[in-house]
Amino acid sequence: QKEVEQDPGPLSVPEGAIVSLNCTYSNSAFQYFMWYRQYSRKGPELLMYTYSSGNKEDGRFTAQVDKSSKYISLFIRDSQPSDSATYLCAMKIQGAQKLVFGQGTRLTINP
Amino acid sequence: EAEVAQSPRYKITEKSQAVAFWCDPISGHATLYWYRQILGQGPELLVQFQDESVVDDSQLPKDRFSAERLKGVDSTLKIQPAELGDSAMYLCASSLDGPLVYGYTFGSGTRLTVV
Secondary structure, eight states: OOSEEEOOOOEEEETTOOEEEEEEEOOTTEEEEEEEEEOTTSOOEEEEEEESSEEEEETTEEEEEETTTTEEEEEESSOOGGGOEEEEEEEEETTOOOOEEOOOEEEEEEO | OOOOEEEOSEEEEOTTOOEEEEEEOOTTOOEEEEEEEOTTSOOEEEEEEETTEEEEOTTSOTTTEEEEOTTSSSEEEEESSOOGGGOEEEEEEEEOSSOOOSOOEEOOOEEEEEO
16 A cells, blocks of 8 residues: 555546545655646646645645545635646655655646 | 756667766755656655765665766766666756755656657
8 A cells, every 4th residue: 555645537627616636645654745736748846835734725725634534635726727737745754855745636627 | 946957858768778867956955856757656756865975765776777966966867777667757856955844846857768
């Protein structure tokens, strides 16, 4: 079993919809949680990061961490075609620099 | 905005040939990472450098892969001989020294196809 599990999709939604992307993990030592966005043929770019449990909002994006359930989510409101990409969750333990990634969810927003 | 530079962007090589990738991290970033991303999967760490020293190469297939960062700045990842299963995106990333509280910056990657 992988340390980080992510539904690979693909996920296709109409423009303007609310998108929910999720990851589960097994290592309770993970303390830092990130979401990366990766466009086709590009490297991943950091979208959001959170520490421990709680919510964080940045514009149309909201990241949630539920450590008790070992479950993290990324919500995208008012989705746009430009949001079409693969979304990767990543996490790490305190004091480490190695990131452990999920498989990535391929998202398409249809105009 | 500072970027991590990688070259080449694309590489096609025949099985059993040698191939090398180059990475120039963001200026001042002491830590450099090489990740491999197989199509449809998330990146996996191959090797991590702190300045010119290897910190973690536990997932690097050392029988065919080698990595160096001689002067603690740019880095080269080499595969010899290449195998069909090495076809993937090779990503370089860098970060500042010290506790990492957020993610690091990736380059655009080198997409390797072994035929």
